[in-house]
Structure formats: structure tokens, C-alpha cells
Amino acid sequence: MEKHHHRLPLPELHDDKHRHKQSNGENSNRFRPPKYKARGYVAVDNNNLNRSQSLGSCSANSSQIAHAISFRDAGCPDASTLPSSPVQAELSTLSLSHFESCFERLAKLGEGSFGEVFQVRDRTDGRLYAVKISKQLFRGEQYRAERLEEVRRYEEFSGHENCIRFIRAWEQYDRLYMQMELCRESLEQYLLRCQRIPEERIWHILLDLLRGLKSLHDRNLIHLDIKLDNVLIGEDDETCKLADFGLVIDVDRANNHHATEGDSRYMAPEILQGHFSKAADIFSLGIAMLELACYMDLPSNGPLWHELRHGILPEEFINKISLELQSVIKSMMMPDPAQRPTADQLLSHPKLQHLQQKRKSLINLSMLSRSLRRSRRAVWGRMCNWKTAAFRYLLYFLEVLHLSKSIAPSQPRINIIPTSPSSKGVPPVPRVEMQLVGSTPIANRDCYASDFLSGDDVLDLSNQGTPHVMNSTPLNTNQGKSRMDLLKNNVDSLGRFVQVHDFESPCSALSSAKVLDTSSFRRKKLFVLEFEDE
Numbered sequence: 001m002e003k004h005h006h007r008l009p010l011p012e013l014h015d016d017k018h019r020h021k022q023s024n025g026e027n028s029n030r031f032r033p034p035k036y037k038a039r040g041y042v043a044v045d046n047n048n049l050n051r052s053q054s055l056g057s058c059s060a061n062s063s064q065i066a067h068a069i070s071f072r073d074a075g076c077p078d079a080s081t082l083p084s085s086p087v088q089a090e091l092s093t094l095s096l097s098h099f100e101s102c103f104e105r106l107a108k109l110g111e112g113s114f115g116e117v118f119q120v121r122d123r124t125d126g127r128l129y130a131v132k133i134s135k136q137l138f139r140g141e142q143y144r145a146e147r148l149e150e151v152r153r154y155e156e157f158s159g160h161e162n163c164i165r166f167i168r169a170w171e172q173y174d175r176l177y178m179q180m181e182l183c184r185e186s187l188e189q190y191l192l193r194c195q196r197i198p199e200e201r202i203w204h205i206l207l208d209l210l211r212g213l214k215s216l217h218d219r220n221l222i223h224l225d226i227k228l229d230n231v232l233i234g235e236d237d238e239t240c241k242l243a244d245f246g247l248v249i250d251v252d253r254a255n256n257h258h259a260t261e262g263d264s265r266y267m268a269p270e271i272l273q274g275h276f277s278k279a280a281d282i283f284s285l286g287i288a289m290l291e292l293a294c295y296m297d298l299p300s301n302g303p304l305w306h307e308l309r310h311g312i313l314p315e316e317f318i319n320k321i322s323l324e325l326q327s328v329i330k331s332m333m334m335p336d337p338a339q340r341p342t343a344d345q346l347l348s349h350p351k352l353q354h355l356q357q358k359r360k361s362l363i364n365l366s367m368l369s370r371s372l373r374r375s376r377r378a379v380w381g382r383m384c385n386w387k388t389a390a391f392r393y394l395l396y397f398l399e400v401l402h403l404s405k406s407i408a409p410s411q412p413r414i415n416i417i418p419t420s421p422s423s424k425g426v427p428p429v430p431r432v433e434m435q436l437v438g439s440t441p442i443a444n445r446d447c448y449a450s451d452f453l454s455g456d457d458v459l460d461l462s463n464q465g466t467p468h469v470m471n472s473t474p475l476n477t478n479q480g481k482s483r484m485d486l487l488k489n490n491v492d493s494l495g496r497f498v499q500v501h502d503f504e505s506p507c508s509a510l511s512s513a514k515v516l517d518t519s520s521f522r523r524k525k526l527f528v529l530e531f532e533d534e
């Protein structure tokens, strides 16, 4: 891909009107501004890293062995040592580069002037990352030092919510490799995809970028390359993050030869005079917001380029946005850098203040709901424990109850009939209950216990087992004789053994046993034999 790093802004011959962005002709009219420190770039075929290019090159540090690059304290060994897993160790024996043995290259995400960025999968943890590989070989110690500065900046701002998260960097074969969090897309890609972005979203993006920029400006650093391409949208599809810290420079060193300008389309006018300041970043962010809110194709040079830097914003574009947003963008694009608001001043704009409040309350709310959810889960867990314990105890109790019941002896049901005064000294006569089983009523007559003993067996008692009868004489005089004869032998008419108590005993006074409740019965009927006094 041809790059135009040495071109100065030139008048455009055919571009005398501001245009909407072209989604097809990506980068077609992009020119890099003049670079004070620019050198020739070597396009790299990253699919086939040519290791021989690095041999005999500039630096003692550049070698075939991968070296971790880190500016963090020695107390943070994570970044200064390269991870090694058995898989990597095995692959490295195949003389693969550290990059190839650690990662599986999945896709190319983008390309800038300094590097190509790939979507990769870590062979160890299987996670996705982005790795930026420098295009140009380290052909001098100073150039290498400049490139490594980007690592220092990434490490410095990695913890900020609105700056890209950096993981580690290493060098091998005179190239710099930087592993970072994988983002969804750049703001440039997002704009080309959506074209019309709701104004509320624009305010949110502005807020994100001002917060990211403030973290740099508070450290007296300037980004110098703020543009839609260098803003990435996080995996949450919401948060905008500043990326590409390749040109970041200390304000105090900004006016000497160390500074390098960024993309001319976003460049503040004073940069042409070699004045670098935080205000230049504010201008770049202002013009990027104009591009984003109005879907406008920014000129890289020519009269329109100058118009935009003289406070002349095209009406047909700017009219599409609210006056409030218009005035913020205009203030950020003031020709005089001294008149531009600082990141702090912009963050105190009522609209942005309101958004920040809203975000804070949303964060509080989500934190509250998260802690509520957590405590609810804990309570529920404890309740489940209680429930289980209670249920277990109930089961034990029931089991114990059941056991104690089955152990207790079953008592025969014998009701003792209270003895009459005349039967004093006579042993108590038990009350006998007999159960008759039969479905045939003994029609129209009373039923006596003798019926069971007479041998007639009206109710077919022969099948009900041996009746247990006490002194039932005389029950029926008509049948008494044969009954008595039988009973004397203790055998009934069917030849069954019958227990017979002695009628002539002192109990003979109770001889008029009568079946109570002699009404006709069906099915089961309980007979209670009661013995009366004479």
C-alpha cells in the first residue's frame, strides 16, 4: 500500500466543495502530513516474515531471540517476561517466531503508517487479542527507541477505561510486536457502517474521548494523532477508547525536533508553524466530532482545509446538528489555540456534566443491583440449607415415631363389663364382641347368638372361622336341647371345636344373654353380647 508521508498540504484542484464521506473509497484521499522525523517505510509481508532482513541490523538488542519490552517497574514481572507454555516450547523448536508459536493469526484488522494489526488467538488460553506488528525494521538505535516509546505510553494509559488495554510487547527480528485487547472496530469503520449517528451517541463518544484525552493532558502529554481511525470501540460495543500512542509526546519536548504530526485531515493549523500543544489535540478531536456528527468527508489539504481552520464550517453540514453541539465543535476548532477550551473545561459543559451524572447513577444502580443479586443468592443458598435440614429432621422424627409405634404391643380389645351388686365375689365377665360377616338380612326376626350355634348357619358362618361364645344358654329353648348336646361335646354341628363355658357356674345368673341391636343388618354388623342380671 502506498503511503504519502512526505507530502505537504497541497491545494486540491477539483475539490472545491465539502463532501459527504465515501464509504467505498477508503483512504483514497488521505495524505500523511509532513513528518520531521519520517523515514522510508518497508512494507512487510507478515504472512512470511523475512528473518534475513533483520540479520546484521542496527542494534545489539535485535536478535533472533524474542525480547520482552517493558517500561514498568521490575516489580511487575508479567510484562517483562515472555510467557512460555509446552505448546509454545514445542512450536519454537520448529524455528517459528515467538508470535507464530504463541498465536494463531485469524484476520487482519487494519493497517496504519507504522504497523499492521491482526486478530489472533492465543494458543495457550484460547482467547482473542489484537497484535500490532511494526512494518518497518529497526534500522537504527534512535528509530528503535522512538518505536518503543509507544510501548511506554500504552503501558502508562492501559488502566484507563477510555484507553486501549495493553498486554505485553516484545521484539524479534528487528520488529516490534504489541499485544492488546481486541476491539470491535474503529470509529471510522463504525461511521462508514452507520452513516447517521444519533446526536445522543455523539455526546457520549465526545465524553469518552475527552476523558481519555484528559488522562494524557493531566500527565503533560499530547497525543498528536487523534482521528476516527485511532479511536476503537470496545467489546461492550459502547465504550470508545483512545488508541495508537505512537506519536504521543511530552509537552515540554513538543517544540523541538522530537515531534511528529499526525494525519493532516485532523491537524490543527498551528502545527504548520511547529507549535505543538494540548490545544492541538482539542482541535483534532473537534474536527473528528464534525466528521462524525455530519458524516462529512474531511479534506486533507486545499482551500476547504484552510476554511475549516479559519472557523468557517459548512452550513449545509453543520445545520444538521443541534446548536448546542455546533457551539461545542466550533469552540474546539477555534483558529487561535489559546481560545480553545481545555479538556477539563469541556468536561464541565452542562450537557457532558449531565451525561456523567447519568452514567454515575447508572453505575451505582448496576452496582446496587449486582450486590442485591449477590446477597439474594447468598440468602437463598442459606435458606436452601435450612430447608434441607428441616426436611431431614422431619424425616427423622417421622421415622422415630413410626418405629416406636411398631415396637408397642398391640392390646386385645376387651371391654370389662362392670359387675352388678348381686354378683359380688364373682369374677368379672368379659364383654364379648362378635363380628358377623354376611350380606343376607335375617328377615323379620330378631337375631340371637344362638343362631350361630344352632347349626342352622343361616349366615354361613362356617366360613368365618371358629366363633368364640360365652355362656349363651338358654338362648333359644326350641333349639336348646340339640345345642346343649352338641356343646357338651364341645363340638358344633359341623364338627368344629367350640369353647364352652360352664353354664352351671356362678355365672349362670347371667344366662340370659341377649344380642343387642338385633335389627336387620347387611354386610358387616357388630354384635355386642351383654349379660344381664336375672
Ligand SMILES: Nc1ncnc2c1ncn2[C@@H]1O[C@H](COP(=O)(O)OP(=O)(O)OP(=O)(O)O)[C@@H](O)[C@H]1O
Pocket (backbone or CB within 6 Å): 109, 110, 111, 112, 113, 114, 115, 116, 117, 130, 132, 164, 180, 181, 182, 183, 184, 185, 186, 225, 229, 230, 232, 243, 244, 246
Ligand atoms: N486493538 C485493536 N482491536 C481492533 N482493531 C485494531 C486494534 N488496534 C488497531 N486496530 C485497527 O488497526 C488499525 C491500525 O492500527 P494503528 O492505528 O495502531 O496503526 P498505526 O500504524 O499506528 O496507524 P497510524 O497510521 O494511525 O499511525 C486501526 O485503525 C484499527 O482499525
Ligand SMILES: [Mg+2]
Pocket (backbone or CB within 6 Å): 112, 113, 229, 230, 244
Ligand atoms: Mg492509527
